[in-house]
Amino acid sequence: MKILGIETSCDETAAAVVDDGRTILSNVVASQIDIHREYGGVVPEVASRQHMLAIIPVMDRALSEAQVGWQDLAAVAVTKGPGLAGSLLVGVNAAKGIAFAQGLPLVGINHLEGHIYANWLLALGSAQPEPAFPLLCLIVSGGHSDLVLLTGHGRYRLLGRSIDDAAGEAFDKVARILGLGYPGGPAIQQAARGGRPNAYHLPRAWLRGSHDFSFSGIKTAVLHAATGDRGSERAREGRPAPDERARGMKLSEAGRVAREVPVADLAASFQEAMVEVLVEKTRAAAEQHGVAQVALAGGVAANSLLRQRMRERVPLPVLCPPPDLCTDNAAMVAAAGYYLYRAGRRDGWDMDAIPSLRLTSTE
Ligand code: KG4
Ligand code: ZN
Numbered sequence: 001m002k003i004l005g006i007e008t009s010c011d012e013t014a015a016a017v018v019d020d021g022r023t024i025l026s027n028v029v030a031s032q033i034d035i036h037r038e039y040g041g042v043v044p045e046v047a048s049r050q051h052m053l054a055i056i057p058v059m060d061r062a063l064s065e066a067q068v069g070w071q072d073l074a075a076v077a078v079t080k081g082p083g084l085a086g087s088l089l090v091g092v093n094a095a096k097g098i099a100f101a102q103g104l105p106l107v108g109i110n111h112l113e114g115h116i117y118a119n120w121l122l123a124l125g126s127a128q129p130e131p132a133f134p135l136l137c138l139i140v141s142g143g144h145s146d147l148v149l150l151t152g153h154g155r156y157r158l159l160g161r162s163i164d165d166a167a168g169e170a171f172d173k174v175a176r177i178l179g180l181g182y183p184g185g186p187a188i189q190q191a192a193r194g195g196r197p198n199a200y201h202l203p204r205a206w207l208r209g210s211h212d213f214s215f216s217g218i219k220t221a222v223l224h225a226a227t228g229d230r231g232s233e234r235a236r237e238g239r240p241a242p243d244e245r246a247r248g249m250k251l252s253e254a255g256r257v258a259r260e261v262p263v264a265d266l267a268a269s270f271q272e273a274m275v276e277v278l279v280e281k282t283r284a285a286a287e288q289h290g291v292a293q294v295a296l297a298g299g300v301a302a303n304s305l306l307r308q309r310m311r312e313r314v315p316l317p318v319l320c321p322p323p324d325l326c327t328d329n330a331a332m333v334a335a336a337g338y339y340l341y342r343a344g345r346r347d348g349w350d351m352d353a354i355p356s357l358r359l360t361s362t363e
Contacts, residue, residue, distance in 0.1 A: 001074040003341065004062065004098075005334025006055075008091030009083025009111045010142070011042045013054035014330035017066035017073070021338030022122045022130075025066035027331040030054040037182050041172070048086030055094045062330070070102045077337020080108035080347075081357025082143065088353035096349060107337045108347040112146065112359050113154075115139050115297035117336035118321040118329075131319055136291040138282045140306075141298030142168035142183075145213045145278075147285050148359065153339045156359050159285050160211025167274060167300045170215040174222050174270050178263045188267045189303055195268030200225055202273040211285045218273050226261045271305055279309045286316060295319040302326040 002025065007014040011032040017025040032050045036042045063069065078095035081088055092108075099106040116137050120130060135150040136159075145162035165173070168185060175184025180191055202221045205214035278300075286294050294314050300306065302323035311318045325332060 001338060001342075002066075002068055002072055003107075003334040003337045004059070004073050004076045005109075005114075005330040005332070005337055006059070006076065006078040006091045006095045007111075007114065007328055007330040007333045008051045008055065008087050008094075009079045009081070010087060010328060011036055011047050011050075012328040013051045013058050013090075014328065014333075015055075015059045015062035016330035016334050017062055017068055018121070018331050018334035018338065021117075021335045022120055024121055024124075024331045025068065026062045026064075027329055028058050028062045028065065029329050030058050033183065040176060040182050042084070044084045044086055047084060048090055051087055051090035055090055059094065059098070070098075070104075073102070073104055075099075075105040075107055075337060075341050076102075077107040077109050077333050077341070079111045079114060079333055080351060081110065081354035083111055083353075083355060085353060085355045088355060092351065092353045096351065100349060105341065106347045106349075106351060107341045107345055108351050109333050109336045109340065110357055110359055111333075112139055112141075112144060112148075112297075113156075113336045113340070114332040115141060115326075116148065116150065116295070117339065118297055118325045118332035119295040119319045120335045120339070121321065121325055121331055123322050131295055132292040134289065134291045135293050135295055136282065136286045136289060137295045137297055138278065138301070138310075139297045140167040140278065140300035142166060142172065144298065145215070145300075146359070147211045147282065149285075149289055149291070153343050154345065158359060159289070160213065160281070162213040162215060163207075164214050164216040165219060167213070167215060167278065168298070170219050170274065171300065173219050174267075177219075177223050177226050178261070178266060180263070180267070183299075185300055185303060188271055189305070191264055191267035192271045192305075193264075193268075195262070195264030195266070197268040197272035199262065199265035200269035202269055204273055204277050206277070206281075211281060213277065213281065215274070215277075218270065222266060222270050225266060271303070275303070275306045275309050278306060279313050282310065283314050286314060291316065293317045293319060297321065297326065299327045
């Protein structure tokens with residue numbers, strides 16, 4: 001059963017054809033990163049205009065690379081939220097138009113469901129069995145840090161979430177403080193290679209007794225360390241204070257001081273603190289809920305230290321999609337579409353984009 005997936009929730013225009021929820025026949029992603037890099041982040045108005053230009057060619061390419069025609073498809077699955085309103089609307093309307101014209105069923109997908117179902121996709125040449133329930137999924141993206149318990153297809157329970165910044169947001173903001181550019185996650189990972197992970201002891205917010213996360217404290221500690229504010233590790237280590245002008249600087253201005261601080265050490269110490277919290281809290285939730293497996297999802301799951309540590313510290317099978325399936329793509333949307341369509345999910349022609357859509361608890 002072949003499903004066309006469409007994803008336009010943020011800054012990637014993507015379409016893919018997936019067979020039986022697992023085999024990728026095509027996976028086309030038109031990235032807007034180069035356009036938004038100039039502004040240091042995603043500009044919503046620019047993103048939706050780009051989606052409008054790209055959506056039809058991207059869908060055409062997905063079909064031609066998969067060597068299928070409209071008549072070969074069983075359904076169209078599309079991300080309906082959460083995400084940027086103007087961006088989501090482009091995908092939702094394209095999906096509705098195509099599904100209506102071709103007489104195909106329409107399946108609306110929560111973007112986070114999409115990230116979760118990236119774990120069902122088969123890497124090229126792999127014959128990996130399907131993930132097993134109950135499954136604990138750590139979704140870490142630019143907008144979310146969620147611990148979700150899955151007891152079956154489409155059956156979720158949100159165990160914990162970030163009470164402030166999402167994990168990816170923290171990576172992006174810290175990269176900006178360190179003058180490493182956009183997107184921040186891959187830049188931090190790269191910069192951390194030459195740094196000492198224990199050079200700075202940044203605060204870990206454990207929020208004991210809950211599965212929630214908090215990352216704004218780590219981010220602020222990096223800002224203080226980078227700008228030489230009082231109480232920073234930098235000061236404690238007795239290293240010279242940076243330029244006076246850097247003190248009390250706003251986040252947006254902080255990139256300018258990055259040349260004066262040990263960027264590699266700060267990047268490595270930040271990455272270490274983030275990974276330690278993500279891994280330990282996931283391990284504790286997995287133990288408490290007696291799950292069969294743990295899965296990673298979302299852009300931050302592309303982080304190699306996170307993948308490695310999770311596998312070392314969690315005494316259960318740990319699934320990680322290949323890095324290019326962790327970041328936004330439409331194959332994950334088509335995979336979710338297959339399993340949820342089979343479970344009976346359908347949407348009508350009145351389906352709308354829902355920017356603040358949540359993963360609804362079904363238990
Ligand atoms: O899932 P995603 O592509 O888009 C959203 O749904 O938000 O996630 C994007 C986020 C960005 O914050 C980016 O910096 C982060 O994922 N990211 C990483 C890495 N690759 C992407 N964070 C840490 N390490 C990486 N290698
Ligand atoms: Zn995403």
